[in-house]
Amino acid sequence: MRSKPFLTVAHRLAILAYIVVALFPLFWLLKVSVTPNDLLYSEGVRMWPSRATFEHYTFVIAHSAFPTFFKNSLIVAGSTAVAVTILASLAGYALSRFRFRAKYWIVALMLITQMFPLVMLVAPIFKMLSPLGLTNSLTGLIIVYTAFNVPFATFLMQSFFDGIPKDLEEAAMIDGATQFVAFRQIILPLTLPGIAATLGFVFTAAWSELLFALMLISGNDAATFPVGLLTFVSKFSVDFGQMMAAGILALIPACLFFLLIQRYLVQGLTAGAVKG
Amino acid sequence: MASIDIQDIRKSFGAFSVLHGVDLTIRDGEFIVLVGPSGCGKSTLLRMIAGLEDVTSGDIRIDGKRVNDLAPKDRDIAMVFQSYALYPHMSVADNMSYSLKLRRTAKEKIASAVGGAAAKLGLDPLLERRPRALSGGQRQRVAMGRAIVRQPKAFLFDEPLSNLDARLREQMRAEIKKLHGDLHATSIYVTHDQIEAMTLADRIVAMHAGVVQQVGTPLDLYDRPANLFVAGFIGSPGMNFFEGRYLVSGDHADLRLANGVTLPVPRRAGIESGATATLGIRPEHVVLDAHGALEAKVDLIEPTGFGIIMHVSIHDVPMKIFTLDRAMLDPGPAVRVDLPQERLHLFGTQGQRVE
Amino acid sequence: MTLAAHPHAVRPLRKRIADASEPYLYSAPALILIIAVMLVPLVLGISYAFRDIQLLNPLSGGFIGLDHFRALSEDQAFFRALRNTLWWTGASVFLQFLFGLILALLLDKPFAGRGLAQALVFLPWAVPSFLAGLNWAWLFNPVIGPLPHWMHALGILDAPNNILSDPHLAMWGPIVANVWWGIPFFAITLLAALQAIPRDLYEAASIDGAGPVQRFLSITLPFLAPTIAITILLRTVWISNFADLIVVMTNGGPADRTQIVASYIFTQAFRRLDFGYASAIALVLLVLLLAYSMLIVLLRQTLLNKG
Ligand SMILES: Nc1ncnc2c1ncn2[C@@H]1O[C@H](COP(=O)(O)OP(=O)(O)OP(=O)(O)O)[C@@H](O)[C@H]1O
Ligand SMILES: [Mg+2]
Numbered sequence: 009m010r011s012k013p014f015l016t017v018a019h020r021l022a023i024l025a026y027i028v029v030a031l032f033p034l035f036w037l038l039k040v041s042v043t044p045n046d047l048l049y050s051e052g053v054r055m056w057p058s059r060a061t062f063e064h065y066t067f068v069i070a071h072s073a074f075p076t077f078f079k080n081s082l083i084v085a086g087s088t089a090v091a092v093t094i095l096a097s098l099a100g101y102a103l104s105r106f107r108f109r110a111k112y113w114i115v116a117l118m119l120i121t122q123m124f125p126l127v128m129l130v131a132p133i134f135k136m137l138s139p140l141g142l143t144n145s146l147t148g149l150i151i152v153y154t155a156f157n158v159p160f161a162t163f164l165m166q167s168f169f170d171g172i173p174k175d176l177e178e179a180a181m182i183d184g185a186t187q188f189v190a191f192r193q194i195i196l197p198l199t200l201p202g203i204a205a206t207l208g209f210v211f212t213a214a215w216s217e218l219l220f221a222l223m224l225i226s227g228n229d230a231a232t233f234p235v236g237l238l239t240f241v242s243k244f245s246v247d248f249g250q251m252m253a254a255g256i257l258a259l260i261p262a263c264l265f266f267l268l269i270q271r272y273l274v275q276g277l278t279a280g281a282v283k284g
Numbered sequence: 285m286a287s288i289d290i291q292d293i294r295k296s297f298g299a300f301s302v303l304h305g306v307d308l309t310i311r312d313g314e315f316i317v318l319v320g321p322s323g324c325g326k327s328t329l330l331r332m333i334a335g336l337e338d339v340t341s342g343d344i345r346i347d348g349k350r351v352n353d354l355a356p357k358d359r360d361i362a363m364v365f366q367s368y369a370l371y372p373h374m375s376v377a378d379n380m381s382y383s384l385k386l387r388r389t390a391k392e393k394i395a396s397a398v399g400g401a402a403a404k405l406g407l408d409p410l411l412e413r414r415p416r417a418l419s420g421g422q423r424q425r426v427a428m429g430r431a432i433v434r435q436p437k438a439f440l441f442d443e444p445l446s447n448l449d450a451r452l453r454e455q456m457r458a459e460i461k462k463l464h465g466d467l468h469a470t471s472i473y474v475t476h477d478q479i480e481a482m483t484l485a486d487r488i489v490a491m492h493a494g495v496v497q498q499v500g501t502p503l504d505l506y507d508r509p510a511n512l513f514v515a516g517f518i519g520s521p522g523m524n525f526f527e528g529r530y531l532v533s534g535d536h537a538d539l540r541l542a543n544g545v546t547l548p549v550p551r552r553a554g555i556e557s558g559a560t561a562t563l564g565i566r567p568e569h570v571v572l573d574a575h576g577a578l579e580a581k582v583d584l585i586e587p588t589g590f591g592i593i594m595h596v597s598i599h600d601v602p603m604k605i606f607t608l609d610r611a612m613l614d615p616g617p618a619v620r621v622d623l624p625q626e627r628l629h630l631f632g633t634q635g636q637r638v639e
Numbered sequence: 640m641t642l643a644a645h646p647h648a649v650r651p652l653r654k655r656i657a658d659a660s661e662p663y664l665y666s667a668p669a670l671i672l673i674i675a676v677m678l679v680p681l682v683l684g685i686s687y688a689f690r691d692i693q694l695l696n697p698l699s700g701g702f703i704g705l706d707h708f709r710a711l712s713e714d715q716a717f718f719r720a721l722r723n724t725l726w727w728t729g730a731s732v733f734l735q736f737l738f739g740l741i742l743a744l745l746l747d748k749p750f751a752g753r754g755l756a757q758a759l760v761f762l763p764w765a766v767p768s769f770l771a772g773l774n775w776a777w778l779f780n781p782v783i784g785p786l787p788h789w790m791h792a793l794g795i796l797d798a799p800n801n802i803l804s805d806p807h808l809a810m811w812g813p814i815v816a817n818v819w820w821g822i823p824f825f826a827i828t829l830l831a832a833l834q835a836i837p838r839d840l841y842e843a844a845s846i847d848g849a850g851p852v853q854r855f856l857s858i859t860l861p862f863l864a865p866t867i868a869i870t871i872l873l874r875t876v877w878i879s880n881f882a883d884l885i886v887v888m889t890n891g892g893p894a895d896r897t898q899i900v901a902s903y904i905f906t907q908a909f910r911r912l913d914f915g916y917a918s919a920i921a922l923v924l925l926v927l928l929l930a931y932s933m934l935i936v937l938l939r940q941t942l943l944n945k946g
Contacts, residue, residue, distance in 0.1 A: 121677050
């Protein structure tokens with residue numbers, strides 16, 4: 009079959025339209041962040057300012073609490089990603105390789121946690137964490153985020169383990185390994201793409217989380233980027249250049265991780281694990 | 285090296301019963317080949333010996349020691365998988381030395397064991413490669429190498445050559461035979477390939493539907509199949525069968541087919557006159573003779589290059605003949621054949637061999 | 640065959656325990672965490688719905704039965720939020736699905752540069768939701784954003800005003816942001832399902848003379864249907880719980896016109912610190928969502944049985 013040139017052009021144009029719509033808001037963020045304050049209003053709808061500047065970035069980095077927010081977010085998102093990946097690898101392996109009685113219930117439990125409104129947990133979690141001194145603390149956030157992300161990550165890891173032939177562990181076990189050693193030395197190294205995807209996925213999710221961060225954190229010291237940016241917005245809602253510079257900075261780690269994992273996304277989601 | 289003793293082994297997956305009481309004694313250094321149709325439980329038996337599958341009931345002993353509850357790693361057995369199961373992220377050398385490393389063998393010992401195995405299998409130039417960068421035949425060799433470096437008590441092979449092309453399979457078959465000659469390792473080998481079974485085995489174990497049908501040397505199974513199943517399974521093209529009634533008259537006996545034709549058969553003590561019976565003769569044992577007693581209508585000629593498979597029918601009963609005579613490429617509409625008495629196999633009502 | 644007891648059939652107790660506990664050892668850490676941080680709070684949350692829990696009031700905490708629900712039944716703001724939730728969820732899911740499906744179909748064909756195009760169109764998914772909200776709020780802001788001016792130029796708006804402060808239009812702001820942000824999710828899921836359809840089916844169909852539309856209707860759609868059904872179900876539940884964009888862009892305003900149930904719960908818990916009332920609303924939302932899921936599953940069953 010030969011495709012008609014008209015269809016080909018229409019196809020490419022449609023793709024182009026999607027790309028433009030996807031990128032335009034981010035482009036605008038970038039544009040405003042490099043627009044000097046004096047041009048901000050006079051050149052409102054221009055596609056690019058007549059004069060570009062990095063002064064907003066230098067200000068945000070040198071004179072605001074954003075470096076702290078950035079550091080906090082990095083700690084929270086990084087620790088969450090690592091913790092979730094470890095727990096999800098273990099649980100995903102159990103679901104992939106063992107047949108046991110409670111398996112059905114574990115899967116059901118994990119699916120249910122994907123269904124109920126997390127807002128419902130705001131109040132009880134706050135009440136549970138505050139006597140433990142875990143409100144207003146990064147540790148508290150890490151624990152909560154880890155629990156929220158483990159179910160989906162478990163399904164994701166399970167689908168990657170399912171793709172690895174069972175023969176390999178059996179060979180290792182005959183070679184003298186226990187099942188756990190076979191898991192660690194043979195299966196895990198082969199799941200590196202899956203591990204990368206899970207790390208990236210969870211990192212992005214933890215980096216973006218807003219509601220629980222707002223609820224559990226009050227001071228600036230333990231604030232994560234979303235909380236910091238939102239506080240900043242409500243306090244100085246006219247410093248658009250600085251806000252957008254901060255926004256661009258917040259975007260960088262998430263986008264880096266996304267580019268790292270996007271190759272595996274289609275593959276990882278094929279197995280039916282579905283969540284935003 | 286070790287002997288393996290299997291007593292009344294049974295296996296069920298849930299309610300589904302796969303092995304129904306298998307008994308087998310394998311002597312130290314013996315090469316046993318397991319054959320049988322797909323799904324008859326060969327792999328299951330092998331995996332139970334390796335410890336990869338729980339034993340439902342019965343005992344497995346290696347060197348007299350009961351191993352039912354030992355983990356695979358504690359049984360000291362090596363296995364070559366059909367898929368080879370090489371570790372994709374390790375080099376050939378690491379694949380081969382993994383088991384020794386797990387046993388915390390000294391570095392020098394590992395190096396010499398790997399070196400020795402690599403030399404035996406011609407793997408020296410490949411030691412640093414990853415499995416991905418190997419051909420099928422080379423992967424097969426690495427899988428063998430991984431098994432032999434350890435000097436285990438026994439080797440298990442599950443259709444190790446079935447992913448190779450015919451030429452390579454032939455070559456590897458010879459190498460396995462040579463290797464076994466060197467190592468004299470107790471081996472259990474599962475295959476679908478008749479020639480592998482015949483050439484490699486000290487003894488063949490023929491299985492069907494989870495039950496052992498016959499255990500014996502390759503020639504035993506070929507010459508004196510214990511029942512209809514083994515008779516039909518061993519040999520290619522397969523044995524010809526004629527069903528009928530065994531009738532004794534005076535000092536000779538006949539088989540009367542359903543269509544009334546009678547074929548003379550040797551007298552056997554193990555069967556009563558009047559019982560239903562099956563007569564068998566291998567295609568290669570049918571004699572083509574211009575003065576033969578039977579007329580056979582020629583239906584189809586299949587030249588194989590080496591010989592010719594003729595599909596004929598005797599009184600409308602189909603039969604195959606294997607001959608090396610090129611003249612039979614164009615035999616005309618009918619040929620005359622003899623069924624030599626000493627080549628005939630007789631099976632009783634239950635399919636058992638009758639002597 | 641004998642059915643006599645086999646003396647060796649019983650494995651040693653220690654090995655049996657070790658074998659049986661292995662999968663539990665692997666899944667225990669994850670399970671414990673999920674139970675402690677999700678299941679226990681869920682149960683607590685349900686109990687809060689029947690208690691008077693106000694963070695700033697040390698005297699609160701007593702059981703009050705159905706009082707919250709009585710208050711709720713007279714809470715006009717809640718019913719408005721419920722209507723808004725329907726509107727927000729319905730429009731978001733429909734548009735995300737429509738554009739996501741088109742995108743997946745576009746990306747399913749191989750073409751030069753597909754990898755790059757895919758990475759770029761999926762990028763919005765990586766944007767943190769709060770940032771997506773802020774980003775769109777700024778785009779709708781006539782001071783620094785171009786959208787009001789463009790819409791004015793196209794005659795959609797009478798004047799270049801911020802639609803987020805217009806009670807009649809405000810809901811479109813978060814919906815647009817949500818659609819932009821959620822298209823990649825649908826596209827990725829559907830693309831994965833599309834790529835799982837065996838290619839030779841299409842070849843066989845075109846040899847049999849099926850045109851592109853017939854192929855889409857007779858092969859693509861039936862194959863995608865299960866994925867579409869489950870994705871829409873899960874996504875609907877998820878989006879009706881998804882308050883980030885609204886909290887960031889409008890905070891429920893103007894005049895509660897964009898308040899959905901999820902953001903209303905958050906307002907009650909976070910701004911008023913009335914956890915008891917917030918939990919009661921959340922419980923109602925949970926029950927509604929469960930009822931919705933059951934309805935869909937039942938509907939599916941009846942349709943399957945018919946077909
Ligand atoms: N884990 C399992 N669960 C349930 N049934 C199984 C399992 N493993 C094997 N079986 C069943 O046990 C029977 C024997 O399988 P097995 O793999 O031993 O056959 P095989 O003789 O090796 O066949 P092949 O020659 O095709 O490899 C088959 O009917 C198979 O379906
Ligand atoms: Mg098998």
